[in-house]
Amino acid sequence: MDPDTEVESIFRQENEEIDEEEKKQWKRPPSSYGSMKSESDVMEDVEGSEEEVAVAFPPTFPVVLPESTNEATGLRMIRSESPSTLYTMTTQQTKPPGAVVIETRSSDLEDFSEVDEEDPDEVLVADSPEPPEPVEPDDETDVNSQPGKLHPEQDLPHLFKSIQNTLTSLNREDLLKFKMWFYQWETKITLKQINEGDLLDFVDRIMETLGQDRSLLHTITLIRFHLKQYLIGKHQVIREGVVQAGKQNLLDNIYVQPNISTCGYGGIDPFHEFLPHLPSPVQVPSAETYVGVNNLFRLQKADGKPVRTVLTTGIPGIGMSVSVGKFCLDWAELRANKDMQFVIKLSFRTFMYVRNRKPLSEKMSIMEVIEYFYPDCKDMKYLEEEDCKFLIIMDSLDCYQAPLDWENAPVINDNHTKAELEVLIVNIIRGTVLRGAHVWILGRRAAVSEIPSRFIDVVTEIQGFSDEMKDEYLTMRFCDAARAAQIVAHYKRQPTLSMLARQPFVCWMVATVFERCFRYRGYGEHPPRLTPFFVSIMTVQTNRRLQFYYDIPDNDLKWSNDDKQLLTRLGKMAFKMLERNTSVFFEEDVKECSLKLKEVAVYSGMCTELPAAAPDGRKRFCFVHYSLQEFMAALYVFTMFRTESKNVLDSALLQKPKLFTFKDQTKSALGLVQCALARTLSSPLGHYDMFLRLLCGLLNPDCHGSQLRGCLYPHNAPKVGGLDEVQRLLEQAIQTAEQNNRDRVENLKECLREMIQEDE
Numbered sequence: 001m002d003p004d005t006e007v008e009s010i011f012r013q014e015n016e017e018i019d020e021e022e023k024k025q026w027k028r029p030p031s032s033y034g035s036m037k038s039e040s041d042v043m044e045d046v047e048g049s050e051e052e053v054a055v056a057f058p059p060t061f062p063v064v065l066p067e068s069t070n071e072a073t074g075l076r077m078i079r080s081e082s083p084s085t086l087y088t089m090t091t092q093q094t095k096p097p098g099a100v101v102i103e104t105r106s107s108d109l110e111d112f113s114e115v116d117e118e119d120p121d122e123v124l125v126a127d128s129p130e131p132p133e134p135v136e137p138d139d140e141t142d143v144n145s146q147p148g149k150l151h152p153e154q155d156l157p158h159l160f161k162s163i164q165n166t167l168t169s170l171n172r173e174d175l176l177k178f179k180m181w182f183y184q185w186e187t188k189i190t191l192k193q194i195n196e197g198d199l200l201d202f203v204d205r206i207m208e209t210l211g212q213d214r215s216l217l218h219t220i221t222l223i224r225f226h227l228k229q230y231l232i233g234k235h236q237v238i239r240e241g242v243v244q245a246g247k248q249n250l251l252d253n254i255y256v257q258p259n260i261s262t263c264g265y266g267g268i269d270p271f272h273e274f275l276p277h278l279p280s281p282v283q284v285p286s287a288e289t290y291v292g293v294n295n296l297f298r299l300q301k302a303d304g305k306p307v308r309t310v311l312t313t314g315i316p317g318i319g320m321s322v323s324v325g326k327f328c329l330d331w332a333e334l335r336a337n338k339d340m341q342f343v344i345k346l347s348f349r350t351f352m353y354v355r356n357r358k359p360l361s362e363k364m365s366i367m368e369v370i371e372y373f374y375p376d377c378k379d380m381k382y383l384e385e386e387d388c389k390f391l392i393i394m395d396s397l398d399c400y401q402a403p404l405d406w407e408n409a410p411v412i413n414d415n416h417t418k419a420e421l422e423v424l425i426v427n428i429i430r431g432t433v434l435r436g437a438h439v440w441i442l443g444r445r446a447a448v449s450e451i452p453s454r455f456i457d458v459v460t461e462i463q464g465f466s467d468e469m470k471d472e473y474l475t476m477r478f479c480d481a482a483r484a485a486q487i488v489a490h491y492k493r494q495p496t497l498s499m500l501a502r503q504p505f506v507c508w509m510v511a512t513v514f515e516r517c518f519r520y521r522g523y524g525e526h527p528p529r530l531t532p533f534f535v536s537i538m539t540v541q542t543n544r545r546l547q548f549y550y551d552i553p554d555n556d557l558k559w560s561n562d563d564k565q566l567l568t569r570l571g572k573m574a575f576k577m578l579e580r581n582t583s584v585f586f587e588e589d590v591k592e593c594s595l596k597l598k599e600v601a602v603y604s605g606m607c608t609e610l611p612a613a614a615p616d617g618r619k620r621f622c623f624v625h626y627s628l629q630e631f632m633a634a635l636y637v638f639t640m641f642r643t644e645s646k647n648v649l650d651s652a653l654l655q656k657p658k659l660f661t662f663k664d665q666t667k668s669a670l671g672l673v674q675c676a677l678a679r680t681l682s683s684p685l686g687h688y689d690m691f692l693r694l695l696c697g698l699l700n701p702d703c704h705g706s707q708l709r710g711c712l713y714p715h716n717a718p719k720v721g722g723l724d725e726v727q728r729l730l731e732q733a734i735q736t737a738e739q740n741n742r743d744r745v746e747n748l749k750e751c752l753r754e755m756i757q758e759d760e
Helices: 003-010 020-024 048-055 106-113 156-168 172-185 190-195 197-235 292-298 322-331 346-355 364-375 420-431 468-476 481-492 495-500 503-516 531-550 563-580 587-592 597-603 626-642 663-667 669-681 688-700 701-707 722-739 742-756
Strands: 259-260 309-313 341-343 388-395 437-442 458-464 607-609 621-623
Touching: 003 106, 003 495, 020 292, 106 156, 106 364, 156 503, 172 341, 172 437, 190 197, 190 292, 197 458, 197 626, 197 742, 292 309, 292 322, 292 437, 322 341, 322 388, 322 437, 346 364, 346 420, 388 420, 468 481, 468 503, 468 597, 495 503, 495 626, 503 531, 531 563, 531 626, 531 688, 531 701, 563 587, 563 597, 587 597, 597 607, 621 626, 626 688, 669 688, 669 722, 688 701, 722 742
Parallel strands: 309 437, 309 458, 341 388, 388 437
Antiparallel strands: 259 458, 607 621
């Protein structure tokens, strides 16, 4: 049904005539708002003929919504018989007219601090679409849609002021569009009446034509219409890495939904290039537990009631932020969760921003927090109604660095009581503030595990991409199908890289790096080197740590000595774990290396907490992939060799080779690799093999002389010498292994290639 037909069907149901007594009821009272003068000095009268309007504003096109798909999950789902007819009392429509998602990403926080100084014309897109039209309600109401009701205490002056303020904030073009939309919707008003007078006269006619209840409906619609452009502007384009003008991607064009499970075991990939099983085995969820991101709030608890609070976690780089963006964009564009009347995004980074900006002694209510960032959402009293269905998204819990007292925080029972932000956060999750809200909490596991389980209805975990999803993602990113096929085939030549690409973050890195590399003639003859990808993962995660948790701006991301010490000590811990042949560490292991648990398990971006505790009750932690632990161990060994001239592997030299005539020769590159070879060949296959390969990769000048220069090592640090001798040693080891240790041959060849191959 096209919009015009829908509008016509609505008003066919209304009475043809209104008796005189009812007309008098909505007549403008001279003492209430009739004497108000316009607060906008820049608004001009909008004039034009019906012919001009017809040319300037052709009929809108109907929007075709995709059908929702069913996905297997481990929990029961709330399914409406007709998702497109979710009737609510607040909107009195079957399709809520595109409420607003309030976006509070950190990149936008600076904008909010100056929101009063911005030109309103810059907030809206110039060619913004018309607001969604009302839809005829069905006779049947979906019992699962949790309908809301209009607030009974909204008086006429309040409605008048709300409509006036919203229309005043529109620029001239958008105001004219709204007037034309209103003219097409409301048949009881003429085009001449719409264009006559100033803005106050137009608001008067809206009130007189619609009455109180429908005016409130229009007020809600106006708020959504005003903020929808901001929402689309923030989520329509995905910002990846360093944003380059003209090279941004639309989220819908490249988004591939990762697997999300209702049965999380930590999100660790159990596969390894050499080991059939990790030293400390981990479980993986089955496909039957997967649920789509847009279906999270159709899950049910064990007692059959709808879920209120959903917690989503995952390892760093697994795609939590992008999944939130996709959820918000789908809802705003009426593709999913149409029964949600509002979706309000209150990131923990937003709370931290407010906390740092306001004096600690100043208290706020939750409504003041919302209004602080979004003045258009002022006096949203309908959020207090028991049946008003809306969602609060609270992501990046790990970014909130103040302690939360879950047991002793005072209980708040209304939305207007002022308190410290920590108390507000606890009460939102408890359900005593914003009682009618559904709450979606996201964060890294070491942070979200502090929330008492009694406050959470469902715990979900993002598992990342399957093999098919990796290929789909890489294919969707490129218009050139041949180039996409090249990249897909190239990254699969490196098994460990293919495993790491389970993380969307690594998959993006693969696409970015190989797109640039394939511009060079002759690239792709050899398989890609693995070490540069690990260096890039460590570098990006360290920079994100500085940005997200320490508010370091992009143009000032210089690693301090403390940052370098953190990586070195983290590598030392990884090396000790490798020697003990374990992939799990505990808090005492962290302290032994002079590290802080939160820095390692939350901020580093390279480690995570496991959900199951040890038999003695201690919390368990691990690296996000076992090969990353092996890389950090190799980085520690190489860093000690390069910066302090120490060979920490010297004690493992089982038999001093005849090559060494002086003790100091063990501190050369040749001696370092000789010690690593001795460890590898004397241990079971897979124990030190990947460690040896990555250590040889770090000896490559491209890694230590280019990638790590200026970050972990000084700009003027000389490159490692003696690599010709190391090359001869590896070639000799390959020849020996071909005769009596053939299962080591391939890895030794990879070690040599990692060290000598030059990438364009």
